Amino acid sequence: MAMKFKTRQVDGVTILDLSGRITLGEGSVTLRDAVQDAVSKGEKKILLNLANVDYIDSSGIGELVSAFTSVKNTGGELKLLQLTKKVHDLLQITKLYTVFDVYDDEASAISSYKA
Amino acid sequence: MTDGTTSRLSLTLDSALPSVDTVEQNAVEFAERAGFDADTAANIAMVAREAAANAVIHGNKYDPQRHVSAHFEASSDSVLIRIADEGTGFDSSNIPDPLAPENLLRSSGRGVFLMRAFMDEVHFRQLSPGTEITLIKRRNG
Numbered sequence: 651m652a653m654k655f656k657t658r659q660v661d662g663v664t665i666l667d668l669s670g671r672i673t674l675g676e677g678s679v680t681l682r683d684a685v686q687d688a689v690s691k692g693e694k695k696i697l698l699n700l701a702n703v704d705y706i707d708s709s710g711i712g713e714l715v716s717a718f719t720s721v722k723n724t725g726g727e728l729k730l731l732q733l734t735k736k737v738h739d740l741l742q743i744t745k746l747y748t749v750f751d752v753y754d755d756e757a758s759a760i761s762s763y764k765a
Numbered sequence: 766m767t768d769g770t771t772s773r774l775s776l777t778l779d780s781a782l783p784s785v786d787t788v789e790q791n792a793v794e795f796a797e798r799a800g801f802d803a804d805t806a807a808n809i810a811m812v813a814r815e816a817a818a819n820a821v822i823h824g825n826k827y828d829p830q831r832h833v834s835a836h837f838e839a840s841s842d843s844v845l846i847r848i849a850d851e852g853t854g855f856d857s858s859n860i861p862d863p864l865a866p867e868n869l870l871r872s873s874g875r876g877v878f879l880m881r882a883f884m885d886e887v888h889f890r891q892l893s894p895g896t897e898i899t900l901i902k903r904r905n906g
Contacts, residue, residue, distance in 0.1 A: 674818050675782045707811055708879055709818070712872035719870055736807070743882050744875055745864050 653677035653703070655684050661760050664693040665731075669702035672710030681710070685717040685728070694726035695763045699756070701732035706740060718750060727751070731759050771840045772798055778817075778833045780825035780850075788817035788835050792846055799839040800904055808883045809844060809902050815876035816848040816898045824850025824896055834897075842904045849897040857889035857896075 653670040666684055671677050688696050698717070706714075714730075721728035729751040733741065741747040753759035774791060778784035792813035796806035817833060825831035831851040838845040861868050863875045880887045880898075885906035888899040 673814070674785060705807070705811075707818075708815055708873070708875040711875055715870055716872040719872075736804075740879075744878070745869060749869060 653680045655680065657684070657688070660756070661763075663695040663697050663760050663763055664688050665697045665699055665756075667699045667702070671705040672703055672713060673705065673707045674709035678709045678713040681713045681717065685721065689721060689724055689726070694721075694724070696721055696726060696728045697731050697756075697759050698728065699731045700734065700737055702734075703737055704734055706737050711740060711744060711746065714750070715746065727763065729753065729759055729762065731756060769841055771838055774837045776835045778835055780821050780827050780829060780831050780833060782818075782821065784821055784833055784835075785814055785817045788833075788846075788848065789814040791835065791837050792844075795837040795839040795846070796844045796902070799844040800841070801844065801902070805902070809846070809900075812876075812880040812883050812900060813846045813848070815879055816846070816900060819876055819898075820848050820850035820852075820896075823855065824852030826852065843906075844902050846900045847897060848900075849892060849895055851892075851895045853894060854891050854896050 653668060653672055653676065656667045658665050668681065672681055685696065718728045731753050733752060741750065751762065753762065772795065778787060789810045793806050793810035796809040801809065817835065820833045821827065825833065834849040836847040860877050861874055863871065863878045868874065880900060884900045884902050886901040890897040
């Protein structure tokens with residue numbers, strides 16, 4: 651299943667609810683465009699909800715890293731919410747779990763931006 | 766695959782992204798045929814996908830005149846996937862470590878690392894022209 655996303659705002663945080671596969675090609679491009687769209691609108695607090703992302707490859711991991719860097723470079727923060735086991739394991743193996751701020755529940759993630 | 770036979774498939778694919786999906790689909794099928802559980806089969810398919818993507822993008826550089834060869838073997842205790850491109854080749858001993866602090870935030874360069882993380886054996890061979898990569902996973906590996 652190709653990647654899809656919906657955008658919503660909660661307490662000033664832009665949440666991207668992603669679903670499907672973030673892989674080389676369409677999935678990675680969709681994620682890139684979604685984050686760039688939020689950044690271009692001046693959003694600084696961006697939360698990627700990965701609860702329904704069941705598959706990611708190295709291109710998808712690279713896209714997460716690029717998104718993290720591009721949001722940070724504009725003075726914002728990109729965080730991750732609800733990793734599936736597969737995505738969690740891949741971020742652990744690649745040592746990126748320590749780079750990203752990862753949350754299991756949305757309320758905690760939202761509050762973290764206020765800290 | 767519990768009767769000692771080996772199942773094989775060889776494909777010649779275009780240097781295009783749909784070939785990456787074809788390799789992934791066949792890899793998962795052969796991994797399951799070799800008796801791997803769904804999670805392991807998905808990991809095997811993912812790294813086969815990485816090898817195919819490297820062949821299409823970095824090896825053949827999407828050149829429609831060049832092809833990607835994909836070979837799959839499933840036996841009762843292992844799966845073997847061999848991907849070859851027709852590019853100019855690359856030095857597999859000179860791949861930056863994606864876990865090094867200075868490389869952690871790079872947006873690429875993790876494909877071969879993931880192959881080595883999830884497979885029991887990863888071999889590179891220079892062809893003339895091209896690069897061949899062989900991925901092997903054993904059930905008791």
